[in-house]
Amino acid sequence: MVRRHKHRRTLTTATALAVLFSSAALSVGAAGPAAADTSKVLSLKSAGDVVVDGVHQRVYISDPTAGRIVVTDYAATVVATLTGLSGVNGLELSPDSGRLYAAVTGGSRIIEVDTQTYAQSASYALGGLDGVSTLAQAGGRLFFGYTAEYSGRIGSLDLSGPEPVVTLSLQSPQGYSGSVAPEFGSDPAAPGVLAVGVQESDVVGIYDVTESGLTLRVSKSVAGNLRELDITPDGKEVVTASGAPYVHPAFSTADLSPVVTYQSSDYPNAVDVAPGGEVAGGTFSWYGPDVHVFSHGDPDPVRTFEFPNTGNSSGGDTLVPGALAWAPDSSRLFAVSVNSDGVFSLRVLGDPAKSLPAITVSAPSSATRAKALTVTGTITASVALPAGTPLTVTRTDVEYPKGRTLPAVVTRTGGAFSFSDTPSAGGSVTYRVAYAGDATHAPASGSDTVTVSRTAVTLTLNNDKKIFSYGKPVSFTAALGTTYKNRAVKIYADRAGDGKGKYLIKSGTVNSTGKLSGTLNMYRDSSVYAVYDGDARTAAKTVTVWAGGQAKVGTSISRHYKTGKIGSTTYSYVHKTSQPYFNTTMNPYPGRKQRLDIQMYYQGAWRSGGSEYFTLDSLGKSVVNLGKPGSSSVGYKFRFRSAYVKGAGYSGDGVNSTAYGSWKYMYVTN
Numbered sequence: 001m002v003r004r005h006k007h008r009r010t011l012t013t014a015t016a017l018a019v020l021f022s023s024a025a026l027s028v029g030a031a032g033p034a035a036a037d038t039s040k041v042l043s044l045k046s047a048g049d050v051v052v053d054g055v056h057q058r059v060y061i062s063d064p065t066a067g068r069i070v071v072t073d074y075a076a077t078v079v080a081t082l083t084g085l086s087g088v089n090g091l092e093l094s095p096d097s098g099r100l101y102a103a104v105t106g107g108s109r110i111i112e113v114d115t116q117t118y119a120q121s122a123s124y125a126l127g128g129l130d131g132v133s134t135l136a137q138a139g140g141r142l143f144f145g146y147t148a149e150y151s152g153r154i155g156s157l158d159l160s161g162p163e164p165v166v167t168l169s170l171q172s173p174q175g176y177s178g179s180v181a182p183e184f185g186s187d188p189a190a191p192g193v194l195a196v197g198v199q200e201s202d203v204v205g206i207y208d209v210t211e212s213g214l215t216l217r218v219s220k221s222v223a224g225n226l227r228e229l230d231i232t233p234d235g236k237e238v239v240t241a242s243g244a245p246y247v248h249p250a251f252s253t254a255d256l257s258p259v260v261t262y263q264s265s266d267y268p269n270a271v272d273v274a275p276g277g278e279v280a281g282g283t284f285s286w287y288g289p290d291v292h293v294f295s296h297g298d299p300d301p302v303r304t305f306e307f308p309n310t311g312n313s314s315g316g317d318t319l320v321p322g323a324l325a326w327a328p329d330s331s332r333l334f335a336v337s338v339n340s341d342g343v344f345s346l347r348v349l350g351d352p353a354k355s356l357p358a359i360t361v362s363a364p365s366s367a368t369r370a371k372a373l374t375v376t377g378t379i380t381a382s383v384a385l386p387a388g389t390p391l392t393v394t395r396t397d398v399e400y401p402k403g404r405t406l407p408a409v410v411t412r413t414g415g416a417f418s419f420s421d422t423p424s425a426g427g428s429v430t431y432r433v434a435y436a437g438d439a440t441h442a443p444a445s446g447s448d449t450v451t452v453s454r455t456a457v458t459l460t461l462n463n464d465k466k467i468f469s470y471g472k473p474v475s476f477t478a479a480l481g482t483t484y485k486n487r488a489v490k491i492y493a494d495r496a497g498d499g500k501g502k503y504l505i506k507s508g509t510v511n512s513t514g515k516l517s518g519t520l521n522m523y524r525d526s527s528v529y530a531v532y533d534g535d536a537r538t539a540a541k542t543v544t545v546w547a548g549g550q551a552k553v554g555t556s557i558s559r560h561y562k563t564g565k566i567g568s569t570t571y572s573y574v575h576k577t578s579q580p581y582f583n584t585t586m587n588p589y590p591g592r593k594q595r596l597d598i599q600m601y602y603q604g605a606w607r608s609g610g611s612e613y614f615t616l617d618s619l620g621k622s623v624v625n626l627g628k629p630g631s632s633s634v635g636y637k638f639r640f641r642s643a644y645v646k647g648a649g650y651s652g653d654g655v656n657s658t659a660y661g662s663w664k665y666m667y668v669t670n
Contacts, residue, residue: 036077037348040074040487045063053097062102075348088102089105089134090134108127134183141209145182146181152198156170187230187231195238199226199227227321233615239260239279241281262292265287269282280352287315288401290318293593303352305347330352333348354437356381361376367450369426376418398426400425424536425536427540428452458482461530465547468659472549474519475518489506496656503578530543555664556664557581571665573667587620593650595640596613643659
């Protein structure tokens with residue numbers, strides 16, 4: 001079946017101001033989750049009309065501001081864009097879905113598009129009419145709304161004969177006034193009925209479609225700030241969406257007497273009736289449901305949908321006025337939303353006519369392994385489920401990460417249920433309760449997690465707080481105690497200052513004595529971790545040790561004239577007038593400094609001559625000119641060494657452990 005159109009415009013100034021100044025009174029309602037729903041951002045500047053082609057599974061959205069029609073598939077992926085259509089708005093599909101008709105303000109025309117190739121196959125001029133913007137299909141003709149002499153008018157385009165026939169200024173509803181094109185409501189199942197509404201007044205008119213034109217059946221003021229209207233497939237009711245009241249009322253098409261009031265929420269701005277009679281009512285809601293779905297004649301919603309907030313405001317995205325359309329088979333509902341940044345999205349709402357049950361599951365927060373526990377819960381739905389409804393139960397734990405099916409449970413009166421289970425595995429155990437769905441209910445599930453006790457395990461790691469020389473290969477050995485099944489251990493290291501974080505140095509199964517070793521070269525201070533992930537009955541555990549890696553310090557004296565021993569110590573001999581250099585190399589690190597210590601042998605002992613820090617270059621080198629010893633130093637012995645002293649206030653960093661270079665000895669001669 002081909003779906004009939006609906007039409008929309010932007011909020012009038014009065015309505016927009018009412019929304020702004022009344023935002024504090026917006027109602028807040030619960031919305032059902034829509035796990036299977038999809039949403040994709042569309043490159044739109046505006047959204048006019050939306051129609052759905054069920055034959056080719058395509059969605060057409062007009063963008064009047066950009067002058068184009070965007071075509072998507074049922075997954076909201078854009079498959080085509082039709083451009084060069086200034087002010088395009090109203091859209092209609094032919095009965096066989098072979099052609100799309102679009103009302104184009106620019107050029108005052110209605111165009112025809114082939115729905116297989118998306119090529120424009122015809123263009124029907126409307127004689128320079130102003131404001132051609134809305135379309136409806138009824139009685140084998142296209143009816144269009146336009147403006148003339150500051151008044152909204154109705155015209156028709158008949159394509160049944162050899163030549164197109166345009167008829168203007170058809171009968172208007174009694175009490176009609178307004179300067180915009182009227183809104184239409186029609187349904188292919190009721191081709192002889194056309195509903196007409198006026199946004200700038202409260203008037204709705206019901207017409208019989210005749211061979212000669214339109215015959216007014218009844219007109220009446222039924223709503224305030226009318227946004228949109230639609231008729232039911234049997235042609236007996238018209239449903240309206242108006243700025244006020246905050247409901248979607250339905251009226252008899254015979255005399256516009258009230259039939260049913262669909263309870264929606266604040267600022268109704270869209271309505272669409274599915275071929276099966278289901279009613280979708282849209283609202284402008286920052287803080288509540290945006291779409292409400294009703295079974296025909298039932299005032300309470302079967303399902304609600306609330307859009308998330310993808311912008312920068314406090315409220316959620318909102319429904320574009322009138323941008324709501326059913327798929328012909330009622331399997332999906334398509335809605336165009338916009339956020340506070342003006343970004344448009346096409347939202348595909350799955351199983352909209354089905355009640356979405358809510359399943360709550362309550363398990364104990366903790367339990368003992370191998371002892372029985374009880375799980376309780378309820379399933380509720382807008383369409384109540386009877387007692388005895390079967391629910392599936394799945395337990396997921398470390399032994400069954402993909403889940404293990406437990407005996408099914410059935411509901412009691414009111415949707416309550418309970419069951420007992422004895423978990424064989426410890427750790428996080430999740431109980432998931434699910435309902436498969438039926439003709440009137442969508443699938444649903446709920447879950448809760450219980451922490452089940454596991455036996456503690458012994459895990460140790462050696463070398464804690466030990467200091468090792470630079471680069472020394474050190475074996476770190478983890479020792480694992482008794483476990484249920486898992487005997488695997490991982491050893492990680494985290495070297496100070498390298499920015500790499502933890503990385504694996506060894507993993508595997510421990511040996512017969514419960515040990516696993518990994519080697520780390522101690523270039524820096526390091527934290528080393530032994531990790532046991534646990535198993536079904538044994539708790540996970542991690543232990544950490546810290547081990548120091550000293551800095552590498554190398555020193556030498558240069559610019560001496562010879563070396564020789566005094567006693568058993570080798571000295572560098574320097575003249576009193578020479579300027580010896582003391583050379584230092586360390587493993588480099590940004591901003592690192594070496595501390596130079598000087599001592600003099602005097603009165604039978606080495607006595608301190610002071611210390612001073614010198615910055616190393618990017619290669620870790622430092623050359624210090626010791627200066628001329630002078631005559632007063634002749635015959636004296638000196639020694640020098642470099643040190644890395646850990647700490648920002650010392651050698652400038654803390655990535656290595658403190659290390660001292662060897663003393664270098666110097667003797668001064670004439």
